[in-house]
Amino acid sequence: MGLKWQYLFLAVILSATILAAGCTDEEPQSTVQTVSAPVVSGQVLYVVGDVTGDGIPRGTIDTITITVGLAPGEPPVNMEEISIVYADAIRTETLIPVEGFHGNPPQGTWGILGVNGELGGSNNRLEYEEQFVIRINPKAPLVPRQLITVIIKPPEGSSLTIRRISPPTIIKENNILSPV
Numbered sequence: 001m002g003l004k005w006q007y008l009f010l011a012v013i014l015s016a017t018i019l020a021a022g023c024t025d026e027e028p029q030s031t032v033q034t035v036s037a038p039v040v041s042g043q044v045l046y047v048v049g050d051v052t053g054d055g056i057p058r059g060t061i062d063t064i065t066i067t068v069g070l071a072p073g074e075p076p077v078n079m080e081e082i083s084i085v086y087a088d089a090i091r092t093e094t095l096i097p098v099e100g101f102h103g104n105p106p107q108g109t110w111g112i113l114g115v116n117g118e119l120g121g122s123n124n125r126l127e128y129e130e131q132f133v134i135r136i137n138p139k140a141p142l143v144p145r146q147l148i149t150v151i152i153k154p155p156e157g158s159s160l161t162i163r164r165i166s167p168p169t170i171i172k173e174n175n176i177l178s179p180v
Contacts, residue, residue: 044074044158050177051177053065053177055142058170063104063136064135064150066134066135067131067132067134068126072128074128077154077155078125079126081155082155084110084152085150086149093108093138105136110137117131134152144169
């Protein structure tokens with residue numbers, strides 16, 4: 001009896017997340033850079049390229065790497081003020097940044113691995129035409145064919161919601177997480 005309620009609760013949470021993120025009547029904006037998903041009006045960040053994971057061959061994925069860019073016409077975003085939430089079929093967790101915001105994150109944290117097209121001096125501010133490479137390390141690893149949701153919330157504007165499925169066979173590096 002208790003197990004049925006867990007599945008029902010999970011189905012309700014996933015359905016609510018999908019409906020909340022997909023309910024918009026606005027047209028996608030065009031972008032200058034390669035975008036994995038359209039940028040909708042009010043959205044500040046967007047995904048650039050593939051979302052990848054690194055882990056144990058034929059095992060699990062431990063870390064997920066996401067490159068984000070700034071939507072055209074949006075003001076710079078201080079990456080020190082974003083929040084990142086990870087959710088899978090069992091858990092939801094808010095990840096905390098690594099100390100100094102840069103570096104490979106331990107479990108339960110996120111970090112900036114690098115900046116593509118960096119303008120000016122080194123800082124934690126995402127400006128137009130820059131791309132921040134972010135790595136997250138959730139407390140529980142991903143198994144093959146697992147659905148996940150990563151939400152990146154800037155201080156202002158709409159959140160970036162990323163839904164992906166891990167591959168059926170996991171390799172050591174650069175496992176491409178497929179869009180849903």
